[in-house]
Amino acid sequence: MQDPFYHKEKRRKKTRMLAADAWLDSALYDFFQSLGRGYTNMQDFSSRFRVYGIRRLFVEILSDGLSFFAIGCVLMAGLALPAFDATATGHFNKAEDIAVTFLDRYGNEIGRRGIRSDDSYPLDKLPDYFVKAALATEDRRFYDHWGIDPIGTLRALMSNAQGENSTQGGSSITQQLAKNLFLSSERTLERKIKEAFLAVWLEWHYSKDEILKLYFDRAYMGGGNFGAAAAAEFYFGKKITDVNLAEAAMLAGLFKAPTKYAPHVDIAAARARANLVLSNLVDAGFLTEGQVTAARRNPATPIDRSAEANSPNYFLDYAFDQAKAIIEASGSTSNTYVVRTTVDPVLQSYAEDAVTSVVREQGEAYKVSQAAMVVLEPNGAIRAMVGGMDYGKSQFNRAIVPNRQPGSAFKLFDYATAFEMIPEYDPDTIVSGATQCIGNWCPQNYSRNSVGRISLISAFQQSINTVPVNLSIKTGRQPIADFAHKIGLTNDFPVTRSLALGAASVSVIDMASSYAVFANHGYKTPAFGITRITTLRGDPIFEAEPDANRERVVSDQTVRYMNRMMRAVVENGTGRRALIDGVPAVGKTGTTSSYRDAWFCGFTGNYVAAVWFGNDDYQATNKLTGGTLPTTAWQKFMAYAHTNIEIKPVEGVDFQPAPFVIANAAPAEGQPALPAIERPPGLKPGAADKLLAVADMLKSALGGSSSEASLAVAPAPATPAKSL
Incomplete structure (x- = not known):
């Protein structure tokens, strides 16, 4: 018989459990009832704001607008981060504290760089009409906007659309200063976005007067001058504080197009521009017509700078950077220096003409707008450098920045590596041209046709893609990259499976240095542009020794093999337009995918050019x-450069240069005197245009005959070349 106490305790526990269950059920019921009543109350409350008809349209627009605004804020923040990274260090693009005078290879002055100690004046010391002229021309609402001027931008766009010759641009002064302080001159959408954010940052951190002062000190004013004070000294031989209204108007007209309107380049264009600036002063209400009349009647007359009009500005920027590094390493404390360079002004002038004339005449048809060229002697001395079409519009030096792919011009490294690593290979070696896939990547030839067995020289001559890829499989891709770095490429690039076809970022100057190794008998040939640096008093700082510590980086046999193959490219391959009568020209063409880049790199016994x-x-x-x-541009330059000089042979190329005859040399007894041979002058683009216009008129007058009126600058090949 069980204990009664046990049954009593059991009933008590059961009762407590039933009570707990009842409480839980009741609580849950009450909670959900309260939740339902709360939801109903919320619906009743929200129903008071429910709108119908046309009002609902506006509410929906506002709601979507707030959503897009939130998305836009996140997007803007993402775009702003790269721009504000430029301000993280707290440093601007350095304002130079040294002055350098540059001489060419013959000792003649070709330009200056650096900011002089007197190149900065307080804003209140500058002539009032100069400040007003700059504002009227560049940014009339400068003191009213917040860094970006939508009204001014819209006005400029409307003027451009109507074809008006407006002197007021779309970028505010703050935006232009942001570019000068933080960014390069590369014309890209990314740079414009950064420029806009940095303009707002400048407005937050600096006063309007401080921004304007920095702008006047940093703007490029043509002729290699940075800052209004330096420009006044260069163009008028006086301090900026002493310029008159006509001179101030001419200076203010330089900010947007310093090369086009520089008075030492085109005085008529500079005066026309200055006259428009004076009109802007009147239109903006800064001066009256009567106040500018005297300036219109007596336009500014600059100092004669004709000898400096064609300064090699891209080269000077490059040489200035090199000089600063050398001077800093030397520990010199001087402020002024004289730098003797390697540049040849005659060759520089024709290099510029060769490049710009080709783009001017055929660039539109090919939809190409920029070009660059570097010319070296076989020992690496830079004789000419063209960094773009117009230094005044863009100071971005395309000749030295390693940001383009070389395409088939990179095959020099593929074949040379194979010759160095596989002793049994020579140009006549027969190899397979069949496509070999690397993973899921199967390279194709330019013609889209496959080839069977083919000699190395024929594959190189025809720019076959499958052969160098097959060679890279045999030698390995890393040895090719190492070889390229060893002989001249200075920037790093990923070693990818498409490296053999030129999938690497290179610079024009590095490609010229690499090809120069084969012109210099296999010795490393880094490009250099400075031979001597002294202080203004003549104290030596640096003396170049290009032939000291010569390092052989390519075997003599490989040099002969590659030179023979590059000669085949020019004689019967993709580079037939590079043929020059009497000159052993060799080289290699290059074209990247989607036709974004086109190259020709080559040399003679005298010069190397990329x-x-x-x-x-x-x-x-x-x-x-x-x-x-x-x-075409390469051949134009080389044909001129080899006029009236001794033609040197190229190692490994079976070619006998024409004998060199010294002009005006005394004739042998009984022989008639030889006529003097003079290097023909190069035509400037403007002169060439005028001659072509005359040719057109002659053709019309002669009834369409072209033979009498044709103008030939350089010989063209008989058969067009299809190339890579």
Whole structure:
């Protein structure tokens, strides 16, 4: 019999459990009832704001607008981060504290760089009419906007659309200063976005007067001058504080197009521009017509700077950077220096003409807008450098920045590596041209046709893609990259499976240095542009020794093999437009995928030159190949450069240069005197245009006959070349 106490305790526990269950059920019921009543109350409350009809349309627009605004804020923050990274260090693009005078290879002055100690004046010391002229021309609402001027931008766009010759641009002064302080001059959408954010940052951190002062000190004013004070000294031989109204108007007209309107380049254009600036002063209400009348009647007259009009500005920027590094390493405390350079002003002038004339005449057809060229002697001395079409519009030096792919011009490294690593290979070695896939990547030839067995020289001559890829499989891709770095490429690039076809970022100057190794008998040939640096008092700082510590980086046999193969490219391959009568020209063409870059790199026994054509925004050209415009520009330059000089042979090339006859030399007894041979002058672009216009008129007058009125600058090949 069980204990009664046990049954009583059991009933008590059961009762407590039933009570707990009842409480839980009741609580849950009450909670959900309260939740339902709360939801009903919320619906009743919200129903008071429910709108119908046309009002609902506005509510929906507002709601969507707030959503898009939130998305836009996140997007703007993402775009702003790269721009504000430029301000993180707290440093601007350095304002130079040294002055350098540059001399060419013959000792003649070709330009200056650096900011002089007297190149900065307080804003209140500058002539009032100069400040007003700059504001009226560049940014009339400067003191009213917040860094970006939508009204001014819209006004400029409308003027451009109507074809008006407006002197007021779309970028505010703050935006232009942001570019000068933090960014490069590369014309890309990314740079414009950064520029806009940095303009707002400047407005937050600096007063309007401080921004204007920095702008006057940093703006490029043509002739290699940075800052209004330096420009006043250069153009008028006086301090900025002493310029008159006519001179101030001419200076203010330089900010947007310093090369086009520089008075030492085109005085008529400079005066026309200054007259428009004076009109802007009147339109903006800063001066009256009566106040500017005297300036209109007596326009500014600059100092004669004709000898400096064609300064090699891209080269001077490059040489200035090199000089600063050398001076800093030397520990010199002087403020002024004289730098003797390697540049040849005659060759520089024709290099510029060769590149610009080709782009001017055929660039539109091929949809190409930019080009660059570097010319070296076989020992690496830079004789000419062209960094773009117009230094005044863009100081971005396309000749030295390693941001373009070389295409088939890179095959020099593929074949040379194979010759160095596989002793049994020579140009006549037969190899397989069949496509070998690397993973899921199967390279194709330019013609889209496959080839069977083919000699190395024929594959190189025809720019076959499958052969160098097959060679890279045999030698390995890393040895090719190591070889390229060893002989001249200075920037790092990923070693990818498409490296053999030129999938690497290179610079024009590095490609010229690399090809120069084969012109210099296999010795390393880094490009250099400075031979001597002294202080203004003559104290030596630096003396170049290009032949000291010569390092052989390519075997003599490989040099002969590669030179023979590059000669085949020019004689019967993709580079036939590079042929020069009486000169052993060799080289290699290059074209990248989608026709974004076109190259020709080559040399003679006298000079090495690399030429690049393309667009700054990487836009594809109209099927431009290395065998067309780049080779044409290269040939134009080389044909001129080899006039009236001794033609040197190229190692490994079976070619006998024409004998060199010294002009005006005394004739042998009984022989008639030889006529003097003079180097023909190069035509400037403007002169060439005028001659072509005259030719057109002659053709019309002669009934369409072209033979009497044709103008030939350089010989063209008999057969067009299809190339890579």
